[in-house]
Amino acid sequence: MEAFNLPPLLLPFFLFALLQTSTIAAKKSYIVYLGSHSHGLNPSALDLQLTTQSHYNLLGSVLGSNEAAKEAIFYSYNRNINGFAAVLDQKVAEVVAKHPDVISVYENKGLKLHTTRSWNFLGVENDGGVPSNSLWNLSSFGESTIIGNIDTGVWPESKSFSDEGYGPIPKRWKGSCEGGSNFRCNRKLIGARYFNKGYISVVEPKPLNSSYETARDHDGHGTHTLSTAGGNFVEGVSIFGNGYGTAKGGSPKALVAAYRVCWPQTLYGACFIADIVAGFEAAISDGVDVLSVSLGGDATEFSNDLMAIMSFHAVKNGITVVCSAGNSGPTESIVTNVAPWMITVGASTIDRHFTTYVVLGNKTRLKGESLSNQILPAKKFYPLIHSLDAKLNNVSTYDAQTCEKGALDPKKVQGKIVVCVNVGDPMAKSYVAAQAGAIGIILVNYEDIGDELLPAAHLLPAAHISYTDRKSIDQYIQSTKSPMAYITRVKTELGVKPAPIMASFSSRGPNPIEPSILKPDITAPGVNILAAFSDEASPTGSPFDKRRILYTVLSGTSMSCPHISGVVGLLKTLYPKWSPAAIRSAIMTTAETKANDLNPILNPEKEKVNPLAYGAGHVQPNKAANPGLVYDLSTQDYLNFLCAHGYNKTQMKLFSNDTSFVCSKSVKVTDLNYPSISMNNLKSKEVEVKRRVKNVGSPGTYVAQVEAPPGVSVSVDPNTLKFTKTGEEKDFKVVLRRVPNNQTDGYVFGKLVWYDGKHRVSSPIFVTLTRE
Ligand SMILES: *[C@@H]1O[C@H](CO)[C@@H](O)[C@H](O)[C@H]1NC(C)=O
Ligand SMILES: *[C@@H]1O[C@H](CO)[C@@H](O)[C@H](O)[C@H]1NC(C)=O
Ligand SMILES: *[C@@H]1O[C@H](CO)[C@@H](O)[C@H](O)[C@H]1NC(C)=O
Ligand SMILES: *[C@@H]1O[C@H](CO)[C@@H](O)[C@H](O)[C@H]1NC(C)=O
Ligand SMILES: *[C@@H]1O[C@H](CO)[C@@H](O)[C@H](O)[C@H]1NC(C)=O
Ligand SMILES: *[C@@H]1O[C@H](CO)[C@@H](O)[C@H](O)[C@H]1NC(C)=O
Ligand SMILES: *[C@@H]1O[C@H](CO)[C@@H](O)[C@H](O)[C@H]1NC(C)=O
DSSP states (O other): OOOTTSOGGGHHHHHHHHHHHOOOOOOOEEEEEEOOOSSOSSOOHHHHHHHHHHHHHHHHHHHSOHHHHHHHEEEEEOSSSOEEEEEOOHHHHHHHHHSTTEEEEEEOOEEEEOOOOHHHHTTSSBTTBOOTTOHHHHTGGGTTOEEEEEESOBOTTSGGGOOTTOOOOOTTOOOOBOOOTTOOOOSSEEEEEEOOHHHHHHHOOSSOOGGGSOOBOSSSHHHHHHHHHHOOOEEEEEETTEEEEEEOOSSTTOEEEEEEOEEEEETTEEEEHHHHHHHHHHHHHHTOSEEEEOEEOSOOOGGGOHHHHHHHHHHHTTOEEEEEOOSOTTSTTOOOOOOTTSEEEEEEOOSEEEEEEEEETTSOEEEEEOOOOOOOOTTOOEEEEEGGGGBOTTSOHHHHHTTOTTOBOHHHHTTSEEEEEOOSOHHHHHHHHHHTTOSEEEEEOOGGGTTOOOOOOOSSSEEEEOHHHHHHHHHHHHHOSSOEEEEOOOEEEESOSSOOBBOTTSOOOSOSSOTTSOSOOEEEEOSSEEEEOOTTSOTTOOTTOOOOOSEEEEOSHHHHHHHHHHHHHHHHHHOTTOOHHHHHHHHHHTOBOBOTTSSBOBOTTSOBOOHHHHTTOBOOHHHHTOOSEEOOOOHHHHHHHHHHTTOOHHHHTTTOOOTTOOOOTTOOGGGSOOSSEEEEEEOSSOEEEEEEEEEOSSSEEEEEEEEOOTTEEEEEESSEEEEOSTTOEEEEEEEEEEOTTOOOOEEEEEEEEEESSSOEEEEEEEEEEOOO
16 A cells, blocks of 8 residues: 555555544445447447446346446446446346356456656756757657556646647547546646546545545646656756756656546555546547556456556557556565556666765764755754654554654653654654654664665655664664764755666566566656645645645656656657557667666665566666667567467457457467566476567668576577668577576576667566476
8 A cells, every 4th residue: 555655654654544534434346347349449429328328238137227227337438448337236246247248347446556857867858958869859859649647636737737839739639628627728738537436436435525526636646747757847846945957757748638546545545446447448538649557456467457458458559558566675576567568667766866964973974865844053963862762651662663653752852853763654753753842853764675765855854864874873872871963954966876776665576477578677767756746735745744845756666657658758759650569669678777887777785686676677768769679569469478378268358359369379478579588487498489570770780699697598590680671570589498407596687689780679588497
């Protein structure tokens, strides 16, 4: 339940918030997935009506009357998929599942929501402006792309969505502005819709007032993600003076549309799958080019995963779907949104720090980060106390250590800087500290978070300190009778090295559903990202924080996902005919696996990370504009993949209405023409992997260069590919075998690069070696 931006630590806070409202009762609702439509891609109003009528008839036949069915059904999905969502008893749902027209019944469950400098760091701009080789320059800032965002809605008045200088809305746009009352779209924010019925059916919020009838973002998450993907240029943006600059999205001139599917957090979730399905249905029909989806559940078999199924339908219609990998890292095999037709995005840092120093009484300086707007007088020492030493008798050690509500004794904390362990909501801690009379707070990382610093906009002077530095503070407090410290004013530091660093919270592979597809695909900036925010949310998301700011800093794969969506928007403007797979291939094969200090990308603990963390590497937008070759994929290829993955006829119907489709027997899952290679369980027998590349550059000869994973030998056949024209395709095979008598086991990594003297078309190779 790691809502919003931060790693999973907000759970206790939200549970607490929930207990206070106590208006929630659970009820079950379901999504019933039927076969195909008899209508095609452009249904008439009559077609739609007939489809909905068929839903009433079907459920009516089970419930005894069409009136009862009409009462129960809250969504009729009648455009891209054929199905409906309804409030049903579990017993009835079981009966419906057995109906011959029904392919599958899914419970309507809640999924989780998973934020100026970053575009400079990605090289599309520099300090002097836009370099001529910038993808921004080549694609006119993404001007002809429409980016849709499935999220918490949007703050329509944000300057990031100003339409100044925009021409008329393109005729191909079939969407509309249905954002509720007092909600206006414009020639940049061209569409808005909200979907709440799935949420209401389960949560039954009371009172059910107008705050549930709007696409207006009360949370900030959706405004942040959408402005990161497609926000316009807004000068002079900062958070309390930190990170000052011009805010903009990846495709600053793109058109955008918001689909609100998330509502206030509850124990059952905030974003319900029935609403998400409705959001996808609308976005596909409205005609978006890119869908940015910064949310997800736990990784699930594709046939049970409506986000995967809906994404498939979007991709089939030429829409690129970009999803966040999840914030559950660094645990292995926890990555979500792992279907091969999605782009799955991990999160890493940029070269910016919001630096503050904690100076101890013995002159030791510890580097931290903070976004607090509160400042202590320069170089004046204050008494320092560990929260455990300020514990009230009736509270647990844990609560005292982590500065939970009511844990600190105001008599002991008054006028001091208090040290708290940063587990849970950091903002709640600084509130507790401020209430108890502390004049500052030092938040020290807990072991699990290690050295990753995710500063927040605290209400009092604050510094976030790493786990490593925590020990120095502990030792210092123990070593002296009257420990003292001060916290310096926050400074924005640019050009920090190394960057990127892989975020610990970014969910890691291997792919838990289909190990033959490496996930995540790519990493992009997702730590301390500054972007637009909602006027109705506080910078901390905490109810006691009454401050309102137009731009704020957030972290999460939620923030990295729209960076890729923005880059996709640029590529889509540059190459309108490219398939979603070709666009993804360009992004992946040109990615970088080294940081700005030219050393391999590290994690916050300074250990080397691998493709299970970053996929193909860190996105390089300008290089993606000219990839040389692409690994393309068609809907047929994905269907063959699903057959090879083991799906039977019924499961295939979730993805295709083509009853004449015959699975190709010769296709193996590892043969899906993906821009990375993942071989699970390589034994002594050699295996062959098929791939096909398409020349999207000028004629030329490419030679295969291989970095073999340790203990594996790799050969490529043929190892030279000669292209005489653009658009030409060539097949090749990669043969993997174990090096004889080599006992290496576990995960090993290598690389295949096609090189023509100009383009390096790079694919990671991931092999799991198992002892026999
Ligand atoms: C399948 O869907 C396509 C596109 O929506 C449509 O043109 C076709 O008629 C449908 N086929 C069947 C058998 O329903
Ligand atoms: C791209 O850069 C070139 C060279 O600096 C310039 O001539 C051209 O006008 C630029 N194009 C756009 C779209 O900004
Ligand atoms: C709707 O009800 C909620 C919960 O009581 C309240 O916080 C909110 O201000 C109300 N909104 C409107 C628009 O009345
Ligand atoms: C501990 O005692 C204080 C003061 O008596 C009281 O306000 C607080 O609610 C108590 N906390 C708990 C967790 O019992
Ligand atoms: C200050 O105290 C800490 C903890 O005892 C110690 O690690 C550090 O070396 C001291 N610094 C100086 C400058 O003495
Ligand atoms: C298809 O596979 C699913 C999941 O394994 C199973 O529940 C279903 O019975 C199968 N259907 C047929 C027709 O074999
Ligand atoms: C196995 O191969 C790797 C790399 O090829 C090599 O570093 C390692 O020493 C070999 N191990 C043995 C036991 O031969």
